[in-house]
Amino acid sequence: MRDSSARRALVALLLVVALTAALAGSVGAAPLVRVELLSETGSIAPGATFWVGLRQQITPGWHTYWINPGDSGEPPRLEWTLPDGFVAGEIHWPHPERIPVGPAMSYGYSNEVVLPVPVTAPPELAPGTPVTLRAQASWVVCEKTCVPEEAPVALTLPVATGVPAPDPRGAPLIAAARRAVPSPSPWPASFVATPERVTLSIAARGLAPERVADVWFYPAAWGVIEHAAPQHVRTSADRITLEVARGQLPEAVAAPIDGVLVVAERLDGGLARHAFTVRAEPGGRMTSSLLAAMALALAGGLVLNLMPCVLPVLSVKAVGLVHHTGGRLRGHGLAYTAGVLVSFAVVAGVLIALRAGGQQLGWGFQLQSPVFVTLLAYVLFVMALALSGVIVLGGRLTGAGHELASRAGYSGSFFTGALATVAATPCTAPFMGTAVGWALTQPWLASLLVFEALGLGLALPYLLLTLAPGWRRALPQPGPWMVHLERLLAFPLYATVAWLVWVVSQQAGPTGVAAALGGLVAIAFAAWLHQVSRGAGALGRRLASLAVLLLAVGAVGAATLDSRADGGGAAAASSDTSWERFSPARLAELRAAGTPVFVNVTAAWCITCLVNERVALRSDAVSEAFARKGVVALKADWTRRDPDITRVLGAFGRSGVPLYLLYPAGTAAAPTVLPQILTERLVLDATEAIR
Amino acid sequence: MSQPRLTRRAFLAATGAAALVPSGLLVPTPAWAAAKVGAAAPAFTTGATTGQPVNLADYKGQIVVLEWTNHDCPYVRKHYETGNMQALQKEATGQGVTWLTIISSAPGTQGHVSAGQADELTSKRNAGPSAVLLDPTGVVGQMYGATNTPHMYVIDKSGTLVYAGAIDDKPTSRRGDVQGAHNYVRAALASVASGQPVKTPVTRAYGCTVKYP
Numbered sequence: 089m090r091d092s093s094a095r096r097a098l099v100a101l102l103l104v105v106a107l108t109a110a111l112a113g114s115v116g117a118a119p120l121v122r123v124e125l126l127s128e129t130g131s132i133a134p135g136a137t138f139w140v141g142l143r144q145q146i147t148p149g150w151h152t153y154w155i156n157p158g159d160s161g162e163p164p165r166l167e168w169t170l171p172d173g174f175v176a177g178e179i180h181w182p183h184p185e186r187i188p189v190g191p192a193m194s195y196g197y198s199n200e201v202v203l204p205v206p207v208t209a210p211p212e213l214a215p216g217t218p219v220t221l222r223a224q225a226s227w228v229v230c231e232k233t234c235v236p237e238e239a240p241v242a243l244t245l246p247v248a249t250g251v252p253a254p255d256p257r258g259a260p261l262i263a264a265a266r267r268a269v270p271s272p273s274p275w276p277a278s279f280v281a282t283p284e285r286v287t288l289s290i291a292a293r294g295l296a297p298e299r300v301a302d303v304w305f306y307p308a309a310w311g312v313i314e315h316a317a318p319q320h321v322r323t324s325a326d327r328i329t330l331e332v333a334r335g336q337l338p339e340a341v342a343a344p345i346d347g348v349l350v351v352a353e354r355l356d357g358g359l360a361r362h363a364f365t366v367r368a369e370p371g372g373r374m375t376s377s378l379l380a381a382m383a384l385a386l387a388g389g390l391v392l393n394l395m396p397c398v399l400p401v402l403s404v405k406a407v408g409l410v411h412h413t414g415g416r417l418r419g420h421g422l423a424y425t426a427g428v429l430v431s432f433a434v435v436a437g438v439l440i441a442l443r444a445g446g447q448q449l450g451w452g453f454q455l456q457s458p459v460f461v462t463l464l465a466y467v468l469f470v471m472a473l474a475l476s477g478v479i480v481l482g483g484r485l486t487g488a489g490h491e492l493a494s495r496a497g498y499s500g501s502f503f504t505g506a507l508a509t510v511a512a513t514p515c516t517a518p519f520m521g522t523a524v525g526w527a528l529t530q531p532w533l534a535s536l537l538v539f540e541a542l543g544l545g546l547a548l549p550y551l552l553l554t555l556a557p558g559w560r561r562a563l564p565q566p567g568p569w570m571v572h573l574e575r576l577l578a579f580p581l582y583a584t585v586a587w588l589v590w591v592v593s594q595q596a597g598p599t600g601v602a603a604a605l606g607g608l609v610a611i612a613f614a615a616w617l618h619q620v621s622r623g624a625g626a627l628g629r630r631l632a633s634l635a636v637l638l639l640a641v642g643a644v645g646a647a648t649l650d651s652r653a654d655g656g657g658a659a660a661a662s663s664d665t666s667w668e669r670f671s672p673a674r675l676a677e678l679r680a681a682g683t684p685v686f687v688n689v690t691a692a693w694c695i696t697c698l699v700n701e702r703v704a705l706r707s708d709a710v711s712e713a714f715a716r717k718g719v720v721a722l723k724a725d726w727t728r729r730d731p732d733i734t735r736v737l738g739a740f741g742r743s744g745v746p747l748y749l750l751y752p753a754g755t756a757a758a759p760t761v762l763p764q765i766l767t768e769r770l771v772l773d774a775t776e777a778i779r
Numbered sequence: 780m781s782q783p784r785l786t787r788r789a790f791l792a793a794t795g796a797a798a799l800v801p802s803g804l805l806v807p808t809p810a811w812a813a814a815k816v817g818a819a820a821p822a823f824t825t826g827a828t829t830g831q832p833v834n835l836a837d838y839k840g841q842i843v844v845l846e847w848t849n850h851d852c853p854y855v856r857k858h859y860e861t862g863n864m865q866a867l868q869k870e871a872t873g874q875g876v877t878w879l880t881i882i883s884s885a886p887g888t889q890g891h892v893s894a895g896q897a898d899e900l901t902s903k904r905n906a907g908p909s910a911v912l913l914d915p916t917g918v919v920g921q922m923y924g925a926t927n928t929p930h931m932y933v934i935d936k937s938g939t940l941v942y943a944g945a946i947d948d949k950p951t952s953r954r955g956d957v958q959g960a961h962n963y964v965r966a967a968l969a970s971v972a973s974g975q976p977v978k979t980p981v982t983r984a985y986g987c988t989v990k991y992p
Contacts, residue, residue, distance in 0.1 A: 159926040159927070159988065160926055160927045160984075160985065160988045161985075161988075162950060162951060162952070189988045190988065190989075191921060191991060192988050192989075226953075228853075230987070230988070232889065232990060233851070233852075233987065233990075234852065234853060234854075234987040234988075311981065311983060336815075336816070336924075336943065336981050338981065
């Protein structure tokens with residue numbers, strides 16, 4: 089008996105041991121990642137593409153991997169077994185987080201991730217019979233150690249025609265995952281590589297540097313950068329620069345660098361992470377885009393010759409050619425070109441330096457200063473007076489441009505070139521906007537080259553006229569007609585002066601206008617005094633010169649005076665009540681409500697803008713179309729510097745006005761960018777096209 | 780006028796960023812990748828399972844393979860349980876190549892073994908390295924920038940590192956993927972033996988992270 093009871097005890101003991109072992113075994117076999125297949129929709133429509141998602145619920149402390157897993161690891165995989173005609177796409181990878189593992193770095197996911205996959209159903213699918221999608225999911229999950237796991241997943245959905253209802257459980261999870269999938273970067277990017285380091289440069293304009301909490305670049309492939317190395321990030325208003333140790337693959341820097349840039353932005357409600365797919369071109373390849381920008385700038389410069397502010401100056405200059413002969417002409421053409429190029433270099437240099445100092449400036453920035461506008465009006469006024477014959481500087485009849493040329497030889501031609509540049513600045517011609525906008529995002533040398541190409545375009549017609557004597561034969565013989573032409577050409581200049589005074593009225597209010605007009609009267613008086621004193625004796629001439637000088641100083645003083653008059657120049661106050669004043673908040677509010685919006689980015693000193701408003705934007709037909717489509721029209725007035733508007737321009741790669749944006753209805757759609765020269769038909773067609 | 784204020788803010792932000800950059804530069808970069816393919820393989824001395832120190836310089840004039848390993852790592856097990864790693868070891872040593880298996884797992888981490896356990900693993904798995912080296916401090920591993928197990932290196936007769944990276948082009952832990960994979964180490968050894976440059980000198984190593992202290 090004792091024997092058997094001992095045996096029973098032994099059996100019981102063995103049973104307990106076996107049970108414990110079995111339990112331990114089942115615990116050990118419990119997966120570290122729980123997976124399931126989710127669907128965005130509650131049913132499948134024949135022929136439709138819908139989203140499914142592999143959900144991984146990961147044991148805390150462990151992680152699974154992104155498509156580039158970093159220094160070790162392996163991305164999850166799905167092997168589909170689908171019914172006939174079904175096609176599953178690739179996994180759309182949500183952006184990863186960085187997981188340091190000792191001295192190495194992993195890119196992956198912790199706690200939970202949903203990996204979205206688009207699936208397309210065949211069009212001939214019969215409604216009624218449910219469909220089951222099956223896949224074998226495999227992944228590696230790591231903490232300190234790594235465990236490969238796999239599991240079958242399946243999803244059964246009914247087939248129904250019509251728009252399917254969202255699946256209450258899957259839809260929000262898949263939608264959130266798709267929001268974390270990087271979107272294409274709106275910014276151009278480039279990189280330069282040394283044997284040790286890679287520096288990425290992303291022209292991220294419109295970012296507020298003080299709100300950027302964190303930036304990380306996740307390369308798409310191994311070997312480009314050291315995954316674990318610190319990334320030194322500098323964020324400015326128009327650029328993110330990221331410097332990091334170079335990876336081990338020597339050939340990686342010969343091709344574009346692909347990856348995902350994750351920017352964490354501080355918002356009122358916490359951190360918002362935005363992920364962008366970035367393709368950074370090698371710095372060397374920048375030359376091709378540089379050449380394209382220079383070609384565009386050259387074309388823009390040519391068009392500038394036809395602008396009302398430049399045309400009179402150049403016409404007079406060209407007519408002056410009738411008198412010149414031989415080799416000196418060539419010298420004048422070159423001096424004029426040099427004048428243009430040097431002036432453009434000066435303007436570009438100032439602009440680049442100011443932007444480097446963090447100022448939000450664009451092309452035409454000079455005209456945002458009422459002092460500059462007033463001085464420009466004075467210069468053009470003197471030229472107009474000369475054309476009108478009030479001042480005859482050198483006793484010749486060929487006008488101011490020629491006067492200057494004959495008075496000071498080549499330096500006169502140089503001065504005309506500078507003058508043409510000054511006069512051209514308000515006219516942002518088509519082609520110029522894109523090229524200049526691009527130029528300002530580039531290193532200073534590239535910026536300068538684009539500006540110089542613009543200058544060369546401006547100088548080219550006159551230069552060719554001086555270099556090719558054959559072309560000059562087309563000009564008529566000298567004669568009294570030249571005097572009449574000069575008198576006539578004075579009027580576009582007077583008109584430009586009037587327009588500039590009106591610009592001052594927008595910037596500096598009535599005080600500014602009074603100062604500018606007073607200055608003009610003083611200049612006219614000085615001109616007359618200069619002219620009558622020519623017949624007087626030496627003392628009289630000297631006294632008159634002094635008076636002229638004093639008057640000129642007075643006029644310039646008046647111009648600076650109006651800068652202090654921060655007059656009620658409510659620049660945006662348009663008499664046109666149908667245009668609302670633009671603000672980023674107002675635009676965001678309208679877009680959030682899904683309202684279609686037209687944004688007109690303009691400035692009082694931009695002739696192209698004013699013409700567009702006259703011929704296209706203010707027409708009854710356009711107003712009627714806007715009203716019918718419920719389009720809210722916003723006017724962003726850049727007459728005075730406004731960083732908010734500069735950011736809007738920057739977001740579309742521009743640095744100057746005009747810019748026209750048409751946002752369609754709905755909250756997500758991107759705006760249409762209209763051309764810089766508008767017609768009524770064009771605006772109407774664009775408006776009709778929105779839904 | 781709000782512009783001067785804004786400019787000042789931008790200036791302050793820029794100054795702040797400028798101040799941050801140098802402090803960021805003070806963060807030590809990992810001692811990673813001191814070993815560069817195409818350059819001399821870094822010299823090291825570490826203990827072998829025999830109890831004798833092994834110096835890389837001892838093998839000057841021979842082709843050397845370095846294999847980082849961790850016997851419990853699923854990726855290492857893929858290559859040992861299929862016999863793939865042992866076959867390559869014997870093929871290489873048969874041609875006069877020195878094969879050094881290195882264990883850089885820190886004490887208390889996965890893959891850390893005593894000299895006796897390491898030798899037992901070699902005989903049990905029927906492996907054929909020339910020597911098994913113990914690097915529990917991770918000094919040698921970090922010198923070579925070994926991130927994974929397995930992580931493979933080939934050094935030519937002149938002591939130049941000619942290959943660094945994966946064992947093959949199938950970065951999975953599936954045993955079935957050994958068949959049909961392109962073995963980078965075998966290809967590198969063939970190139971070095973015939974005096975040719977290695978076609979693919981750098982690849983992404985795949986596997987488990989090396990369990991450094």
